[in-house]
Amino acid sequence: MERRKPIPVQEAVDKVMALSYEGSTELISLSESDGRHLSEDVKADHDVPPFDRSPYDGFAIRSVDTYKAGQDSPIELEVIEEIGAGTVATKIPEANQAIRIMTGAPIPEGTDAVIMLELVQEIKVEAKDFIKIKRRVKKGDNLSLQGEDTRKGTILVEKGSIITPGVKALLATFGYAKVPVAVKPDVGIFATGTELLDPEEALEPGKIRNSNSPMIEGQVKAAGANPLYFGKLDDDFETCFTSVQQALEKVDLLITTGGVSVGDYDYLPAIYEKLGATVLFNKVGMRPGSVTTVAEWNGKLLFGLSGNPSACFVGFELFARPILKRALFSKYPYRMKSMGTLLTDFPKPNPFTRFVRCRTEEREGRVYVKPTGLDKSGSVTSLAEANAFAVLPGGTRGFKSGDLVDLIHLRDGGSDYL
Ligand SMILES: Nc1nc2c(c(=O)[nH]1)N[C@H]1C(S)=C(S)[C@@H](COP(=O)(O)OP(=O)(O)OC[C@H]3O[C@@H](n4cnc5c(N)ncnc54)[C@H](O)[C@@H]3O)O[C@H]1N2
Ligand code: MOO
Ligand SMILES: [Mg+2]
Numbered sequence: 356m357e358r359r360k361p362i363p364v365q366e367a368v369d370k371v372m373a374l375s376y377e378g379s380t381e382l383i384s385l386s387e388s389d390g391r392h393l394s395e396d397v398k399a400d401h402d403v404p405p406f407d408r409s410p411y412d413g414f415a416i417r418s419v420d421t422y423k424a425g426q427d428s429p430i431e432l433e434v435i436e437e438i439g440a441g442t443v444a445t446k447i448p449e450a451n452q453a454i455r456i457m458t459g460a461p462i463p464e465g466t467d468a469v470i471m472l473e474l475v476q477e478i479k480v481e482a483k484d485f486i487k488i489k490r491r492v493k494k495g496d497n498l499s500l501q502g503e504d505t506r507k508g509t510i511l512v513e514k515g516s517i518i519t520p521g522v523k524a525l526l527a528t529f530g531y532a533k534v535p536v537a538v539k540p541d542v543g544i545f546a547t548g549t550e551l552l553d554p555e556e557a558l559e560p561g562k563i564r565n566s567n568s569p570m571i572e573g574q575v576k577a578a579g580a581n582p583l584y585f586g587k588l589d590d591d592f593e594t595c596f597t598s599v600q601q602a603l604e605k606v607d608l609l610i611t612t613g614g615v616s617v618g619d620y621d622y623l624p625a626i627y628e629k630l631g632a633t634v635l636f637n638k639v640g641m642r643p644g645s646v647t648t649v650a651e652w653n654g655k656l657l658f659g660l661s662g663n664p665s666a667c668f669v670g671f672e673l674f675a676r677p678i679l680k681r682a683l684f685s686k687y688p689y690r691m692k693s694m695g696t697l698l699t700d701f702p703k704p705n706p707f708t709r710f711v712r713c714r715t716e717e718r719e720g721r722v723y724v725k726p727t728g729l730d731k732s733g734s735v736t737s738l739a740e741a742n743a744f745a746v747l748p749g750g751t752r753g754f755k756s757g758d759l760v761d762l763i764h765l766r767d768g769g770s771d772y773l
Pocket of ligand 2: 641642643644645646647661663665666732733
């Protein structure tokens with residue numbers, strides 16, 4: 356039997372990230388761009404706001420006219436025009452004249468300040484409109500100046516950023532009807548195993564339902580790539596080999612689950628060999644997922660993830676996700692990390708680094724973690740509630756409740772209060 360030599364997790368990640376697989380770019384409509392990765396920087400091609408404008412509903416005035424105004428000495432200005440947002444004034448106020456102006460309208464030529472509606476008294480004298488002002492207004496008061504939000508030429512969002520609602524607002528501001536985004540990598544998925552049933556099938560002796568491929572589809576989508584599920588395969592060398600070979604024509608990355616260890620029906624190692632693929636590693640010093648295998652063939656990447664559900668999940672997160680993120684031009688291909696305090700003992704030392712599926716909770720500024728279920732490679736139930744991995748380095752010691760450990764966060768939280 357083949358004896359495999361485990362390599363450290365970081366070394367395995369580095370080997371994958373050293374592959375030359377790169378992403379490409381396409382143009383899509385703004386309305387379809389949510390969640391996609393930008394393939395170019397977004398640069399302001401004009402000032403924002405593009406003109407001086409009023410931040411209030413009020414009156415655009417010449418501040419000099421108010422210099423003698425006071426509580427006991429109100430001044431009066433004649434209102435010669437009114438403009439709303441989207442309209443440009445046609446008149447230029449002369450001494451003691453004002454223009455009624457609404458929020459967002461451009462500051463009329465000849466005026467240099469705005470006074471809010473609430474601060475004036477409106478009066479009519481011989482069918483003409485006037486306002487009474489009882490305070491001095493300074494030049495520049497209540498103006499929203501051209502370029503105060505951003506200046507033309509500023510890079511506002513970097514290539515690789517995810518298009519959030521806020522980024523969309525900027526894309527619209529700068530006229531991106533079409534948005535340059537990273538093409539979603541096509542990721543093929545096979546679940547291997549004669550024991551596997553589809554979700555609609557009833558359980559039979561010795562069989563289980565295939566949970567890995569729906570999970571991987573979800574992980575691929577969450578990474579921003581395009582999953583292509585090619586079905587499940589019986590543990591038969593010829594079927595598996597032909598299917599893998601054909602699928603490689605259609606994808607950038609091919610993920611298989613199961614059949615990657617040293618068992619009698621674990622055919623992936625032989626498939627890589629017959630293909631002539633270069634195997635980067637087939638054993639990693641981690642638990643779960645030690646059997647995770649990554650290979651390259653003709654510029655296509657093959658990820659042989661474990662059949663064990665927790666191992667499969669961890670294998671994808673640690674090795675497949677970062678290279679997909681890089682192909683999407685992300686500056687942050689790895690998951691967010693922080694530290695947290697264990698709420699459980701892990702007394703048994705393990706030679707391999709453990710990635711324990713955990714849930715985090717925050718109390719008074721400190722993050723605590725506890726496992727979400729059975730800490731075994733074959734556990735499927737621990738995956739549902741997990742929002743982080745607690746990383747317990749391999750070695751000769753165990754871990755105790757209260758120990759501070761590294762966390763890899765799997766998703767954004769949420770809160771039950773505002
Ligand atoms: N003698 C040894 N045996 C095993 C070793 C070893 O080093 N020496 N490694 C163990 C470790 S660690 C793991 S992890 C597993 C990996 O197994 P495979 O990747 O070859 O996967 P399978 O043998 O096909 O299946 C393992 C397990 O997972 C279940 N499974 C498979 N596919 C699915 C699926 N799509 N959905 C849900 N569950 C699935 C399968 O029924 C098995 O129970 O090998 C250990 N053995
Ligand atoms: O690869 Mo296995 O999952 O280490 O447990
Ligand atoms: Mg096996």
